[in-house]
Amino acid sequence: MGDRLFDQGAQVRRVLAAGHETAYHEAGHGRPIVLLHGSGPGVSAWSNWSGVLPALAAEHRVLAPDIAGFGRTSFQEGTEYGIKLWTRQLFEFLDALDIPSALLVGNSFGGGLALAATLRDPSRVDGLVLLGTPAGTFTMTEGLRAGWHYEPDPDEMRRILRLFPYDKGLVTEEMVRARYEASAAPGAQAAFRKLIPEPGPGDTPVRGVPEDRLRTIGKPSLIVHGREDEVIPVELGWRLARSIPDSELHVFGQCGHWVQLERPAAFTGLVRDFAGRQT
Template identity: 40%
Template sequence: MVEIGKYINANGINTHYHEAGQGEPLLLIHGSGPGASAWANWRLAFPALSEQFHLYAPDVVGFGTTERREGQDYSIDVWVNHMIDFIEAIGEKKVSIIGNSFGGAIALHLVYRRPDLVNRVVLMGSVGNQSTLSAGLDAVWGYTPSFDNMKNLIKIFSYDQSNAANDNLVEMRYQASIQEGFQEAFSSMFPAPRQRHLDAMALTDEQLKSIEKSVLLIHGREDEVIPLEETSWEIARLIPNAELHVFPHCGHWVQIEKTEEFIAQVIGFLKRTKAVNAV
């Protein structure tokens, strides 16, 4: 996977995405941290997952190098519609989805609104139910660009604090956050007070109970951004065909801190549930 991928027109939005592999289509939706993009989110998992699946990893509108229209409003409806348009643009009738954090909320809304487009869903450190804004998420959405601020965010994201001591990683994420147009779009998405933005991403309990697809929730036990108990634990309780795997000694960056274990969980779940659904 390289930082520059392909472009496709998704209902008028010139959308940047990465594609690799063959087989069952798998859509990867990234999170909402400063400087977030498909490449930043999925670069470590992409090679191994592409050996098993046909991967599509787009930059959601407002992030990465997907087109930013002047005066663009951002909301859960805008982001969900963009992903629906992207699925239709690539010509796939159905996809399975991995959604990370904010991307998990998009995945939940998508499978609720358009179950015809979805096979199975993996949610990683996901929001999407009624929950309370954590101090960690408030700090992420309130980020203003500086090397030190990015270093502090990585401390919040990671259980392994050596990530925050890795100046190369901090510099990479900081530089990503100050590319042209990135911070301007990011700062317009989640202005204070920020609980309202989390509320807007939430489905009701009844809506979650109505989702019939197989869902795997993955969460780091020490996640300070999206605390386990209020989110994945509750979502897994509500969705009828949901299961939950919790990684100990892991923060919000499961795909970075537990890369191999995360990949094994995803492949095992998708292969197993495909076999079950085919019976």
């Protein structure tokens, strides 16, 4: 991967967590916020969060790790990837940095990981910000289906990335090149294919955290969704809001799956306000 994915002033470090040399970005000081990236071909913490990390770091210590199997935290042959490993990695990541608890901000898969961590040990979580996060059972979308079948190819990468935002102009050739290069790394697709079932010829069900489990979450939660999200439909944002007792929902019109990239200023404003109310 080119270093263009890891610049713009954020510090890049590594720490051992769940047997993986976990790459992460860190900036700022104050109460910790951990940014958990989504899934998809060529994804990394930096590709998801570079546009909002500096603004959030103005008031907080912000950390954005590459989850095991993604970005620069390499896939390891023979490792059983799944939510148990990723949750353990998150907790060991916090332990390694001497962080008792943090606000978790999760995009898509990262939101699912944040929910799983909260259910496993709520004492480690100050609150939740969930962007385009799956909940309950839903029918696999074209964005997820295409990502599962993806094999490294620049044209196919371009086609898949254009499924994510409402404004297709957000997908630049630089983004396509960077994500394609990352997707060609050994094992880059293997972790993603652990997340969702293999697509069938017809409708394929995908399962997020069940609604009865969501109702047990006692942490304040900010739910953010794009109205035109074609990867994780906006109905799932409403499902989260109805299920999590202490939650609020913000829906952005003319916005797809990448709220943090499509509405960066409004998104960071919401997160900073929400974080300030958790003191």
